[in-house]
Amino acid sequence: MTFEAMWRDLHPVGRSTSSGGYFRQPWTSAESELRAWFAEAAIARGLELETDAMGNQVAWWRPSGAAGPSVLTGSHLDSVLDGGAFDGPLGVVSALAAIDVMRERGVEPTRPIGVSVFTEEEGSRFGLACLGSRLVTGATTWDSARERQDRDGVHLLDALDAAGLDPSAGLLSLEGVGCFVELHVEQGRDLVDRDVAVGLASQIWPHGRWRFDFTGEANHAGTTRMEDRRDPMLSYAATALAADEQARLTGERATFGRIDVAPNGTNAVPSRVSAWLDARCSSDAALAELVESISRHGDDRAERDGTALSVTAESVSGAVHFDADLTRSLAAIGDWPVIATQAGHDAGILSDAGIPTAMLFVRNPTGVSHSPAELAETADCLAGVEALADVLSELAS
Amino acid sequence: MTFEAMWRDLHPVGRSTSSGGYFRQPWTSAESELRAWFAEAAIARGLELETDAMGNQVAWWRPSGAAGPSVLTGSHLDSVLDGGAFDGPLGVVSALAAIDVMRERGVEPTRPIGVSVFTEEEGSRFGLACLGSRLVTGATTWDSARERQDRDGVHLLDALDAAGLDPSAGLLSLEGVGCFVELHVEQGRDLVDRDVAVGLASQIWPHGRWRFDFTGEANHAGTTRMEDRRDPMLSYAATALAADEQARLTGERATFGRIDVAPNGTNAVPSRVSAWLDARCSSDAALAELVESISRHGDDRAERDGTALSVTAESVSGAVHFDADLTRSLAAIGDWPVIATQAGHDAGILSDAGIPTAMLFVRNPTGVSHSPAELAETADCLAGVEALADVLSELAS
Numbered sequence: 001m002t003f004e005a006m007w008r009d010l011h012p013v014g015r016s017t018s019s020g021g022y023f024r025q026p027w028t029s030a031e032s033e034l035r036a037w038f039a040e041a042a043i044a045r046g047l048e049l050e051t052d053a054m055g056n057q058v059a060w061w062r063p064s065g066a067a068g069p070s071v072l073t074g075s076h077l078d079s080v081l082d083g084g085a086f087d088g089p090l091g092v093v094s095a096l097a098a099i100d101v102m103r104e105r106g107v108e109p110t111r112p113i114g115v116s117v118f119t120e121e122e123g124s125r126f127g128l129a130c131l132g133s134r135l136v137t138g139a140t141t142w143d144s145a146r147e148r149q150d151r152d153g154v155h156l157l158d159a160l161d162a163a164g165l166d167p168s169a170g171l172l173s174l175e176g177v178g179c180f181v182e183l184h185v186e187q188g189r190d191l192v193d194r195d196v197a198v199g200l201a202s203q204i205w206p207h208g209r210w211r212f213d214f215t216g217e218a219n220h221a222g223t224t225r226m227e228d229r230r231d232p233m234l235s236y237a238a239t240a241l242a243a244d245e246q247a248r249l250t251g252e253r254a255t256f257g258r259i260d261v262a263p264n265g266t267n268a269v270p271s272r273v274s275a276w277l278d279a280r281c282s283s284d285a286a287l288a289e290l291v292e293s294i295s296r297h298g299d300d301r302a303e304r305d306g307t308a309l310s311v312t313a314e315s316v317s318g319a320v321h322f323d324a325d326l327t328r329s330l331a332a333i334g335d336w337p338v339i340a341t342q343a344g345h346d347a348g349i350l351s352d353a354g355i356p357t358a359m360l361f362v363r364n365p366t367g368v369s370h371s372p373a374e375l376a377e378t379a380d381c382l383a384g385v386e387a388l389a390d391v392l393s394e395l396a397s
Numbered sequence: 398m399t400f401e402a403m404w405r406d407l408h409p410v411g412r413s414t415s416s417g418g419y420f421r422q423p424w425t426s427a428e429s430e431l432r433a434w435f436a437e438a439a440i441a442r443g444l445e446l447e448t449d450a451m452g453n454q455v456a457w458w459r460p461s462g463a464a465g466p467s468v469l470t471g472s473h474l475d476s477v478l479d480g481g482a483f484d485g486p487l488g489v490v491s492a493l494a495a496i497d498v499m500r501e502r503g504v505e506p507t508r509p510i511g512v513s514v515f516t517e518e519e520g521s522r523f524g525l526a527c528l529g530s531r532l533v534t535g536a537t538t539w540d541s542a543r544e545r546q547d548r549d550g551v552h553l554l555d556a557l558d559a560a561g562l563d564p565s566a567g568l569l570s571l572e573g574v575g576c577f578v579e580l581h582v583e584q585g586r587d588l589v590d591r592d593v594a595v596g597l598a599s600q601i602w603p604h605g606r607w608r609f610d611f612t613g614e615a616n617h618a619g620t621t622r623m624e625d626r627r628d629p630m631l632s633y634a635a636t637a638l639a640a641d642e643q644a645r646l647t648g649e650r651a652t653f654g655r656i657d658v659a660p661n662g663t664n665a666v667p668s669r670v671s672a673w674l675d676a677r678c679s680s681d682a683a684l685a686e687l688v689e690s691i692s693r694h695g696d697d698r699a700e701r702d703g704t705a706l707s708v709t710a711e712s713v714s715g716a717v718h719f720d721a722d723l724t725r726s727l728a729a730i731g732d733w734p735v736i737a738t739q740a741g742h743d744a745g746i747l748s749d750a751g752i753p754t755a756m757l758f759v760r761n762p763t764g765v766s767h768s769p770a771e772l773a774e775t776a777d778c779l780a781g782v783e784a785l786a787d788v789l790s791e792l793a794s
Binding site for chain 2: 122129225228231237253254257341368369
């Protein structure tokens, strides 16, 4: 089955007919369908499938005689809410297609090659990005993960159970993995600017999520004089504008894209506004300073409004520098440029766990991602498959 | 059954154990329970009960020989999301208790007295405040109401059906109603400042709800440069702050208490932010000017952000001046002060429909309403019952 045929298979799964975006939250029926699709694709290729308690999957190609440290590649199949088609699936489909290409070329790897799919990479349901790879590498423990609830109050274990997974089945082992290469659609415009279809990643910016809880006093929107209010919406609004201004000043990134208001009624001053800050900077120190500065702005405004602000770090990931030797040797294969990214990836988690890791990017003409407008041209996708086949052939030889 | 006993009956219905606030949205199980409670209270008093297609109710006391234009009193039993105990139920319970007081006093009304309960007064579910009384008076038509959907996409007719109501049963008739008096907890602090338990209403400020839809472009919160964004959250935040500032400058009221964000993901720049403006002013002209000014601020900021703003009036109610002769004659009964209110009420709808209408307010020591902190002391509630009994005795004699 060709890249294009696999891509057509995935097109309708979890797709909103109104926006054209994808809702492939982990352990929903859409994501279960993707897991079944991957299992079928693996079996059709004679690959050996492993699935763990979380629904993480690896499909192994172990040609006779292949031995030693294995080469892992792959990405994820879940999406953000109303996300694009490419973020995640492109890396998985390209990995399967790259194996097909290698077989057509008659390559005989001397090491096992695994295609991995880690769950909840986006953190769109349980709030912690890369939850699947974090658990597999031990970056997060089961004991802390099992306490997590989604927005509807569903506990992680119940979500796994509902998806037909067995929480007692244990987790994938990455013992024996010699290196990891993740192919991903680019989420900016560096490759467009450089006019090339494929690139390699140098590093991931430090980034994290902080929950800002502004609390005030619920009251009647009509009868309460403006000067008698303690309105947390105002404290939030001023903080969101301050975050934008700070990030622009420093050339970093700060976003409030998610908000939860109580009671969220038209004719009531809210009692609480919770909002999530996504912040990313070029260094760990800059990130700490940016969040500190935004929190200070929030505190100052809250004091003025008679409200209170509490800031909770939900996840913070330090800078990830991909394996320099590995990246340099791969760059030589295709003369690919090496660029930084501000997006988190499972590759960052595996790199932090001590596995030599690299990333390949495929050009995105819009530069837009986490949106239905996310795009990669088919010719570029196929160039990505060829590049990945070259890389895997080199690493597994 | 005493006022206190009825109040105890209602205490647990639809109450959140975490906040202590009430969730008595129309045609939910909590509100159906209140409707059943009212029917039982009416029957226990030998009152004649009418219930219409919407679940509006009137319990009639028709002593033998009573004739001529009837006297209607009552309020509502639904609440805002996480609302207080008094807004609505105080007027209904006080009306039943006032009939008990009149009977104990041996009053023999010469006109029928009705206790009414109009549904969806708060507009907390289908977005149009006073929906029940609007339909009964013809201010809103069935044809437009039946198109309404709640936040979950449930249509009005399906909600009625689910609550066991018969949408084909027709609506209450207010023919023959000579006047309407609604007792309500005060939602400000005028009576506290004047140190009296009971007051009368002069007028309701003009007020309304406008939906502000800010549209931009969804994108990745990490990889999208600040200068490449079209982020509707920023346009919204600046507009919310401008609304607050404008209302403070003019001594009016403007509130953004409800917001809906798409896709509402932590790591995505939103594609759309919808927010509801509640605005109230001392005159119709001032209200139009305030909303116009806030919209202009929103447009200006949207232009700067590369987003777009569309403003939709969801409901606008002009100034209501309660019947001056009626109010003057009632004020003489108890030497009660006459004060304005910024809150909408079914009394405003009935007044607009040409029924001579007055309102009694009961002191609220916190001044807080639409919140679990809403309060009226029992002594003041009982003073309200006595006042209402005096008023009804006078009007029905």
